Amino acid sequence: MAQPQIKKIGIFKCGNIGTSPLLELLLDELADRKDIKVRTVTTGSKMGPDDVEEAMPKMFEFNPDLLIVISPNTSLPGPRKFREKISSSGLPGIVISDAPGKRAKEEIEQQGLGYMIITGDPLIGARKQFLDPIEMAIFNSNVSKVLAITGVYRIVHQEIDNVIYAIENGQKPDLPRLIVDLKVVRDRSEFSNPYAKAKAIAAYGLAEKIAEINVQACFIEKDSEKYIPLVTCAHEIAQTAARLAEDAREIEKGNDTVMRKPHSKSGKLKIKTKLMLPPVSDEEFYDENVS
């Protein structure tokens, strides 16, 4: 009887943004969740229509209950193709993309899909004089730390979790429609110290700046004397942003107020702050912290 409750989450990644590499892991960080299975198919760093076309069918053959597609700029032909496919399949679908993806916002809404556009998930400095596999990995490491600590990854998994819960309960899910910008980070980040929060927002602001500079460096400047300093500068900002985010978390650690929300085996989030105490349900947590 438990069997019917196991829902299958299909994730399709084409190309890469900072939210991509760990996305499926965010949903089941302890690998002990009994209510879902996750299957991911990716086309690596490439995101051309051919790549998508070839890989897409495998995703659907998994018979997922929920589909998530994540890519840079979802308005490009490759990701668009996948969106169309979800839309026509009638399955609930969520699109995750970076700032340029904003352009597709209306289209996505018309397709009946949810979306999370993450303005601080910045374009990488993709210039051959600068970017090699190591530099690429370092950049992803830094961006990932920023998105984790500032609360963006929390928003991402909670929004998906909510959709899953609805599906599990046989309800029509409320798909997220969110531009995750600096203000959303400010309003939804989970810090108890206001300076920690300010540092986190600052880190996110830096991530937005990276995007701005890398767009200039990758698409506008033509002379290597001009764009090498810019991509290098953008990656320096990524490193700085990661440190700043870390500083924010260190403050919470110093006060023993880090908020943690592990998934329980049933899939529900538990919640805790004091490190030596066990996580509890939302109700218990807020009861305790109010009374």
Place this chain on the structure above:
Amino acid sequence: MAQPQIKKIGIFKCGNIGTSPLLELLLDELADRKDIKVRTVTTGSKMGPDDVEEAMPKMFEFNPDLLIVISPNTSLPGPRKFREKISSSGLPGIVISDAPGKRAKEEIEQQGLGYMIITGDPLIGARKQFLDPIEMAIFNSNVSKVLAITGVYRIVHQEIDNVIYAIENGQKPDLPRLIVDLKVVRDRSEFSNPYAKAKAIAAYGLAEKIAEINVQACFIEKDSEKYIPLVTCAHEIAQTAARLAEDAREIEKGNDTVMRKPHSKSGKLKIKTKLMLPPVSDEEFYDENVS
């Protein structure tokens, strides 16, 4: 005529280690490589035999020319199942795993597969009082930075690149058989300053220590008063190791000697150190730096 040269790399991930999330991106960091396509299928954080059994066929349906399977402890039933399948398929295959994977070394060799066992890709602190999606992501970010900067990711992609080149040239590839431990990192890391190198090795040593402590915390200690401090301590070491690796790279940056090896469109690695100069072929590089 170019068409036949495009080789397809299939990557199967079950469960997660620090080398997993960015693996396919390491092979084509600029997304402009003309000689390969990468297709990845993953089972998320879970790695049970059922998961593998269900997802495995999709991987083979892609008709890959080279298969890579990456997972924690490859001697567990899930990953083993996949290894058996590659072995019986006759396709060239490479197994990537963490320290406990060492146990399967002989078996892998008998299966005719290559392997890279990464002793400094440490077990995460998977205790529900501690690990939530955010903490998981931060850990991956830190480990990823260590593996990138110390040269482990370089070893990984170069070994795979070499196998790909052989396949492209119609040769039988020399599959890697490597335990990537502290000594291998010492001998293969690409630093020009000896203290930078020492800091990088140190960071890798720290990563090995994380593994040791997390094994104690996750599998041996039963009392949360005992294991919570241990997993927390292990993740602190991860943060420290990432900083130390960063310090190593900062020295090279200060001397403008960071070695970069971007993939060219043809798939060959180019090489460079001085930031403002273009990457060149190996031959040109070593000519120049010797004469």
Place this chain on the structure above:
Amino acid sequence: MAQPQIKKIGIFKCGNIGTSPLLELLLDELADRKDIKVRTVTTGSKMGPDDVEEAMPKMFEFNPDLLIVISPNTSLPGPRKFREKISSSGLPGIVISDAPGKRAKEEIEQQGLGYMIITGDPLIGARKQFLDPIEMAIFNSNVSKVLAITGVYRIVHQEIDNVIYAIENGQKPDLPRLIVDLKVVRDRSEFSNPYAKAKAIAAYGLAEKIAEINVQACFIEKDSEKYIPLVTCAHEIAQTAARLAEDAREIEKGNDTVMRKPHSKSGKLKIKTKLMLPPVSDEEFYDENVS
């Protein structure tokens, strides 16, 4: 006979930007320059037309040979009044202002004045819940460090120096017409290590981001729950930017390549890099470093 050569530089400050507090000191850092005298009149933090009107005459009574007016947003009524007065006086004049001052660019050109618009001299977080005299001073300290190290203060004093030299030689000075943005900083900063330069540009990029966030916080958000985190975040970025600039300079120190350009007694800039060597004339310096 030396007497006629002493030129008088009049500086009028109304309101404050990061370039204001040290401006006159940049021209004569060792207080031993024989060719100029500097006189400054300021209206403090206020910049209303009344303030300007009352203080302005004193400036002109000093009979300056060159007039500089520095203020936030030079298109506001107070600074504009002063610009009109210089323009009608026929004296050579230079306007220094921050990003919003760009709006007055054409007007300034029509007034025959020079200008330096410094896009990375950011608006302060002027909210009473946040800004007290101490926070204001810390912000100025951080911004000042960024502008000094990234090379903006160098641009400012060199441009003014050039105008002074022209006046001293009885020539019509070439007044500067510069929007000092990220690209100008990239092209004119004086680092020898390319990563130091990238860090400096990054610091300047951060300073631009401060401005963007503080404009939102000071002029758009109405609710203190919304704007306090933003101003706090902006000042965190200022602190971070100062550190990043410092890191840039530390690299140059580590290589003994810090470029220094002290004013000689005659007013001419000397130049040096190796700390233990004396500064020399431009000609000697470039001779030496080329041959």
Place this chain on the structure above:
Amino acid sequence: MAQPQIKKIGIFKCGNIGTSPLLELLLDELADRKDIKVRTVTTGSKMGPDDVEEAMPKMFEFNPDLLIVISPNTSLPGPRKFREKISSSGLPGIVISDAPGKRAKEEIEQQGLGYMIITGDPLIGARKQFLDPIEMAIFNSNVSKVLAITGVYRIVHQEIDNVIYAIENGQKPDLPRLIVDLKVVRDRSEFSNPYAKAKAIAAYGLAEKIAEINVQACFIEKDSEKYIPLVTCAHEIAQTAARLAEDAREIEKGNDTVMRKPHSKSGKLKIKTKLMLPPVSDEEFYDENVS
């Protein structure tokens, strides 16, 4: 009826110390104070008697209600001239100077003036091989941060504020007579954490050490091999002191106990600690924090 209450504060700066550049801004950091106007006249970095003589009259023509003169070593001829002029004018006057100014203490008292001698406002490393406009600005940035965070700027503006309030109320002001040394900083700094306070005092102690070393380097050592390392060392201490002061403030931020005292429009200081709460009057503040 409000008009008569607007008092005019005249500030005369000749030469520069760390307290000079931001002095007038400390009095009206939000530029919205209705009870005062500030007018400043400066002679730039020079402080010769001629400079003072020429610039001084402009200051008096502003008809100030309170006069402040700030300079290095107030016992030198230039600043002395200005002191004499205030004294003979009968206007209330305050002298701000650095450690060597202590020598003039008795004289100032006989002149009926107030004073604040700031022992940790150190002599700059004015050696042409070392000091250029950028190094000068960096030094001021560092010293400024130390003086702001350790509480010296607070002492300075509060003492002046008190004099202004007295003048506004038609009372004879109690002019400050303070040697602001390490012990005064210890006794008047506004930290709630005792280690934060200790770090701040330490930063101030470092600033005193800078002065000691720079005096040796600028006035005693004759050989550049001897004095260049000393001035460089002194500026390194300035950077270190700024960081230490910052560390002190970071502790308070981590505890959300930063004390802020913004000026209200009426000129009165408000007070607050918790960042998200509004500043209140002294009475409200201490009421709340006691009960």
Place this chain on the structure above:
Amino acid sequence: MAQPQIKKIGIFKCGNIGTSPLLELLLDELADRKDIKVRTVTTGSKMGPDDVEEAMPKMFEFNPDLLIVISPNTSLPGPRKFREKISSSGLPGIVISDAPGKRAKEEIEQQGLGYMIITGDPLIGARKQFLDPIEMAIFNSNVSKVLAITGVYRIVHQEIDNVIYAIENGQKPDLPRLIVDLKVVRDRSEFSNPYAKAKAIAAYGLAEKIAEINVQACFIEKDSEKYIPLVTCAHEIAQTAARLAEDAREIEKGNDTVMRKPHSKSGKLKIKTKLMLPPVSDEEFYDENVS
């Protein structure tokens, strides 16, 4: 009558470990303890049997009431000789040694002596290409900081203090029998913030890793190309461990919860946490902090 109560503690050091240099000072840090005298005899860095034989008699001529011998690897002939001598003397004796000393554990027990084996007191990188007096001192400084902050020095002096109290009271002392490993540090360290504690344990874990790497570098690798990077790496870890320990203490300082246990004149430990309060007796302390 007080005279008979003064007990004499004899400390014999041969060779050096991180706990050696400050050992006697830990017992009487304020030099005002009235109940004991300490006399130390050492053979410097050498620990051969001849050295011990020559120096040993002096120790016994002091007529100590308690004997402590501290050395690297107490199973080596030199330290063993001294152990035998204590054992046969019938005096109470405590052996302090590093990880390799574990081998002598049974022997020590049979000799009726106490012991503290400190697994995180690591072998130094004794290779002539690397270790000179300065590098040796830096290593000791780092190790000492780790052992102090993580609580190892606390364990050491409290265990000795307890033996002294017993002797003073005419009781047969309970000699310590402790392997001070990561778990003991976890269980006995005195942090109030759990992340501070985790950082401290992490620092101790790093110290254990140093030992592991230096054993490899000093005793196994034969080629300088192989061992120089390893000893350098081990010392880098020492520096990192010291910083991490410092970070742990900084958290406690930020919360004003640093636990201090100064010796009173009578020899008893007092205890305190809040910096501005006086130390009190154990009873008073725990009364206060409970009620």
Place this chain on the structure above:
Amino acid sequence: MAQPQIKKIGIFKCGNIGTSPLLELLLDELADRKDIKVRTVTTGSKMGPDDVEEAMPKMFEFNPDLLIVISPNTSLPGPRKFREKISSSGLPGIVISDAPGKRAKEEIEQQGLGYMIITGDPLIGARKQFLDPIEMAIFNSNVSKVLAITGVYRIVHQEIDNVIYAIENGQKPDLPRLIVDLKVVRDRSEFSNPYAKAKAIAAYGLAEKIAEINVQACFIEKDSEKYIPLVTCAHEIAQTAARLAEDAREIEKGNDTVMRKPHSKSGKLKIKTKLMLPPVSDEEFYDENVS
């Protein structure tokens, strides 16, 4: 025939300064020097005349060829007693002490002894509310790092080495007569980068400041409200000084120019800078680095 060349160095420590704990280890850091034996006798932290009187004879019974006495303020009765004894014994003797020891300078010279007075070996903050064994150890760790890196320990061991060489060669040794102050550190420290050197001198300057503040805190202030912040502040400076010294060394590491001078087995110092090269004799070293 080698036997007669083994000289015995006797070290007597009473009380403790930062140079004490590692002194004998500085002479034989690798424990393989064939030309000397070191024997140390100490009275722990106490330095009363009784302590000295009781322990002194043991030192002489060792029949040393050279005697070194190290203590705080050598003009106090305890250390003075020992000096008298050396002087009357006719043995060559060296006195090492801290700044207050300067008072005994003439007396020492009259006694025919050598001396090294280390002005930056600061008094500890010996107040019972602050100093416990852990705080004492941390302070020693920090001071030790400063003295090691700034070159003071180098001066100390080289001066003693020179005396030993003379004794070995049957010459009358030239005993050192040195006040090791900031200027000596400037002139004798072994940095190749001038900013590294400046940072090291700065660290030493900070150490001098510690002494100044601790004298005030320990001997002058009577009220704990006054002296606790001062001793805490002094220990903060110690931590800062250690970091600054570390920064200095990091620069040299980044340039691979750390100077190392290990003792050879014969006792002679070898010398090297490039980490991967072996140490060589002085002659070889300077030959190579000049030509």
